[in-house]
Amino acid sequence: MSSSIFIQLVNIFGILTTIVLLAALLTWVERRLLGFWQDRPGPNRVGPFGLLQVVADMIKLFFKEDFIPRFADRPVFVLAPTLVMATMLLGFAVVPFAPGIGIVDLNVGLLFVLAMSSLAVYSVVLGAYASNNKYALLGGLRAAAQTVSYEVFMGISLMGVVMLAGSFNLRDIVAAQADGWFVLPQLLGFVIFFIAGIAESHRLPFDLPEAEHELTAGFHTEYSSMKFGMFFVGEYLSVILISALVTTLFLGGWLGPWLPPLVWFSLKTALLVCVFVLLRAALPRPRYDQLMQFGWKVLLPLSLANLLATGGILLWLQ
Amino acid sequence: MISQLRSLWLVFRHLFTPRVTVEYPDEKPYLAPRYRGRIVLTREPDGSERCVACNLCAVACPPDCISLQKAEDENGRWYPAYFRINFSRCIMCGLCEEACPTYAIQLTPDFEMCEYDRQNMVYEKEDLLISGTGKYHDYSFYGVAGKAVVGKDKGEAENEREPVDIRGLNL
Numbered sequence: 001m002s003s004s005i006f007i008q009l010v011n012i013f014g015i016l017t018t019i020v021l022l023a024a025l026l027t028w029v030e031r032r033l034l035g036f037w038q039d040r041p042g043p044n045r046v047g048p049f050g051l052l053q054v055v056a057d058m059i060k061l062f063f064k065e066d067f068i069p070r071f072a073d074r075p076v077f078v079l080a081p082t083l084v085m086a087t088m089l090l091g092f093a094v095v096p097f098a099p100g101i102g103i104v105d106l107n108v109g110l111l112f113v114l115a116m117s118s119l120a121v122y123s124v125v126l127g128a129y130a131s132n133n134k135y136a137l138l139g140g141l142r143a144a145a146q147t148v149s150y151e152v153f154m155g156i157s158l159m160g161v162v163m164l165a166g167s168f169n170l171r172d173i174v175a176a177q178a179d180g181w182f183v184l185p186q187l188l189g190f191v192i193f194f195i196a197g198i199a200e201s202h203r204l205p206f207d208l209p210e211a212e213h214e215l216t217a218g219f220h221t222e223y224s225s226m227k228f229g230m231f232f233v234g235e236y237l238s239v240i241l242i243s244a245l246v247t248t249l250f251l252g253g254w255l256g257p258w259l260p261p262l263v264w265f266s267l268k269t270a271l272l273v274c275v276f277v278l279l280r281a282a283l284p285r286p287r288y289d290q291l292m293q294f295g296w297k298v299l300l301p302l303s304l305a306n307l308l309a310t311g312g313i314l315l316w317l318q
Numbered sequence: 319m320i321s322q323l324r325s326l327w328l329v330f331r332h333l334f335t336p337r338v339t340v341e342y343p344d345e346k347p348y349l350a351p352r353y354r355g356r357i358v359l360t361r362e363p364d365g366s367e368r369c370v371a372c373n374l375c376a377v378a379c380p381p382d383c384i385s386l387q388k389a390e391d392e393n394g395r396w397y398p399a400y401f402r403i404n405f406s407r408c409i410m411c412g413l414c415e416e417a418c419p420t421y422a423i424q425l426t427p428d429f430e431m432c433e434y435d436r437q438n439m440v441y442e443k444e445d446l447l448i449s450g451t452g453k454y455h456d457y458s459f460y461g462v463a464g465k466a467v468v469g470k471d472k473g474e475a476e477n478e479r480e481p482v483d484i485r486g487l488n489l
Contacts, residue, residue, distance in 0.1 A: 037332045040339045282329035283322060 080127030084234030139218030149295030174253035368422035375414035
């Protein structure tokens with residue numbers, strides 16, 4: 001009994017620290033990759049290949065003045081950045097990294113992840129509202145508008161996977177992909193969920209709440225020091241979470257020949273993270289009414305059609 | 319949609335193109351000899367100062383960073399008693415070099431002249447003078463100029479004809 005608790009604790013702390021460290025490392029990965037795609041080296045001065053740039057940035061952020069504006073709503077202002085990290089880390093609790101590695105095995109795991117990643121938007125909206133700053137408020141408004149447009153089809157696009165696997169449990173979904181990844185039968189669902197995931201994690205081209213070219217820094221204009229750092233780690237955590245989810249739901253999770261399961265899972269997730277960065281490097285940001293139109297008029301009908309078709313074919317096959 | 323995918327592909331291909339960054343302190347770019355950098359005062363082929371303290375450089379200088387004082391030696395040659403360039407003001411435009419009738423003031427391909435103390439940016443004549451001729455090796459102003467100095471009278475310069483005696487001509 002005590003040994004199983006010990007294993008559980010190792011699982012929890014191992015996964016959480018690894019994920020947070022990876023999210024911090026992702027700042028370096030992103031800047032390096034962006035550099036390569038823009039024909040420049042990227043940060044390569046601190047340590048081997050610039051790897052210690054993360055450490056340097058951390059030290060810098062810790063020693064910055066932690067400024068809270070006098071006009072801000074203090075408790076909410078402090079709470080907001082913790083929300084995004086907490087919800088994202090909770091979302092990782094149900095991700096099945098490999099057989100035996102993973103924190104909990106919820107039978108509604110998929111719904112739990114969706115709920116947690118949806119809660120993260122409160123962080124943005126509350127942070128923006130509490131800042132009492134016009135740019136931040138505009139960012140928060142955009143975040144709210146964006147959320148109502150993509151959350152709906154984000155959930156619906158996954159229902160095809162749930163129907164194919166017959167379960168909301170992420171481990172069961174991975175196990176159901178043993179004889180074929182869901183990316184092929186659910187290609188439409190895959191594309192729609194990935195687009196929704198980009199919007200969910202507020203990454204370019206859907207980084208409308210932040211939109212540094214229009215709104216200075218959007219919702220985190222007033223944030224400094226580690227509060228700002230937490231928003232950033234939260235954003236990178238959500239990038240990893242969405243990548244891990246896409247891997248789990250569509251790319252067969254840990255399944256793969258020759259290599260150990262954890263390696264397969266990490267490889268697929270890392271590839272998707274690189275795609276996230278590539279999207280940022282290549283695509284311009286749409287206007288936010290364009291995003292809402294795209295969400296409601298294109299992606300929602302498409303995901304509904306996908307749901308209908310999947311259900312119909314499944315019934316016909318039975 | 320197609321154009322988005324196309325731009326993704328185009329950007330992805332840049333992973334395999336060589337980078338254009340020159341990592342400067344490790345890798346110094348080539349600077350042409352005519353590069354406009356730190357200003358020097360050059361000497362004639364015989365080693366004497368070229369500068370004749372005519373003040374044209376100071377007049378041409380847009381930010382007024384050149385300051386000098388004329389003096390005259392026992393041979394009748396002009397030279398600067400002091401010559402001062404404030405490099406914290408200098409914009410490296412090269413107009414002083416263009417204005418100089420004696421090729422004395424020249425710009426060099428050196429721009430690494432940072433200092434911690436602003437006063438150290440003010441270069442005096444001994445900081446500016448170099449021992450060589452700079453970009454123009456054989457040029458000597460008094461050698462080609464019509465001005466008479468001790469040891470060289472009018473008409474004795476290179477490629478110079480005897481001066482015309484206007485009273486000796488019966489016009």
